[in-house]
Amino acid sequence: MSIQENYNIVKSRLPQHVELVAVSKTHPVSAIQEVYDLGQRIFGENKVQELSEKYPLLPKDIQWHLIGHLQTNKVKFIAEFIDTIQSVDSEKLIREINKEAAKHNRTIKVLLQVKIAEEETKFGLETEEAKILYQKYLSGEFPNILITGLMGMATFTEDENQIKKEFLNLKKLFDELNQQQPLETLSMGMSDDFPIAIECGANSVRVGSAIFGRRDYSN
Numbered sequence: 684m685s686i687q688e689n690y691n692i693v694k695s696r697l698p699q700h701v702e703l704v705a706v707s708k709t710h711p712v713s714a715i716q717e718v719y720d721l722g723q724r725i726f727g728e729n730k731v732q733e734l735s736e737k738y739p740l741l742p743k744d745i746q747w748h749l750i751g752h753l754q755t756n757k758v759k760f761i762a763e764f765i766d767t768i769q770s771v772d773s774e775k776l777i778r779e780i781n782k783e784a785a786k787h788n789r790t791i792k793v794l795l796q797v798k799i800a801e802e803e804t805k806f807g808l809e810t811e812e813a814k815i816l817y818q819k820y821l822s823g824e825f826p827n828i829l830i831t832g833l834m835g836m837a838t839f840t841e842d843e844n845q846i847k848k849e850f851l852n853l854k855k856l857f858d859e860l861n862q863q864q865p866l867e868t869l870s871m872g873m874s875d876d877f878p879i880a881i882e883c884g885a886n887s888v889r890v891g892s893a894i895f896g897r898r899d900y901s902n
Contacts, residue, residue, distance in 0.1 A: 686717050686894065686896070687717070689893060689895070689896070696878065697888070701886050701887065702868070702886060703723065703890060704725050704727040704750070704870070704890070705718050705725065705891070705895075706728075706889050706891030707726045707728060707895065708727070708729040708730065708733065708751070709733075712740045714895055715737065715741055716742075718894065718895075719745065724745060725746045725748060726747060727747075727748040727749075727750040727769070728747065728748070729750060729751030730751055731753065731761055734747060734761060734765075735761065746766035746767070747761075747766050747767075748765075748766060749765055749768045749769065749770060750770055750889055752772070753770050755779040758776070758779045759783050762780070762786065762787055765791060766792060767792040767794065767831070768791060769794040769870055770794075770806065771793045771795050772796045774816055774819070777816065778825070780825075780828060781826070782827075784827035785826075790828065791827065791828060791829070792828075792830075793828055793829070794830070794832050794833055794870055795813045795816060795834070796835065797809075797810060797834070797835050797856060798835075799837060799849040799853050800838040800839075801845075801849075802838050807835065807836075810852075813833070813860075814859075817830065817863070821863060830866070831866060832870060832887075833860070833866070833868075833870070834868075834870040834871070835849070835850070835871055837876055837879075843879060846876050847882075847883055850871050850872075850880050850883035850885070853869070853871060854869065854883055857884070868886060868887050869885050869886050869887065870885065871884075871887075872885050872888040873888070873889050873891070874891060874892045
């Protein structure tokens with residue numbers, strides 16, 4: 684199927700309140716432009732270098748989300764234009780984002796990435812670490828940061844009950860932090876599991892291959 688057909692199918696499966704982040708990593712500028720022309724404005728990239736190369740070639744009203752693991756020494760390359768960093772997984776990183784945002788007189792939106800999967804390879808804060816970091820944020824420690832929500836990735840498994848359990852754990856933490864100060868975004872779910880994520884309370888999903896096709900193709 685074409686990118687347009689894929690995109691329309693994904694959009695048709697999303698309730699109105701659920702935000703779509705079109706994950707464009709490894710896909711060419713032409714494919715991103717095609718999805719942009721269909722009305723999509725939020726795109727997600729994994730790597731700073733790839734994002735920095737694509738940014739100048741595409742419309743400036745795109746809201747870019749960095750969704751991959753971010754090293755502190757690379758924050759400076761995207762601080763001027765990034766809309767949201769979804770993958771904040773340490774206090775060291777949030778302090779660096781705050782510092783670089785201040786240099787550009789900006790406030791950068793971030794999501795705290797919480798480790799909900801049982802896989803060792805997944806990055807993220809432990810639940811207690813996320814709570815402590817949120818308290819520091821509420822006390823005013825990061826004036827150029829806006830924590831808008833949480834992000835998590837479930838274990839890569841066929842076991843839907845396990846996926847659901849992990850997503851519900853993140854929803855529970857979201858609700859807890861939301862009572863202290865309202866949060867907007869619960870980012871859970873990718874191409875293979877976003878319907879389960881929505882069922883568990885996600886209001887933002889990160890969908891790549893279901894729109895663009897599998898990785899590393901070229902036009």
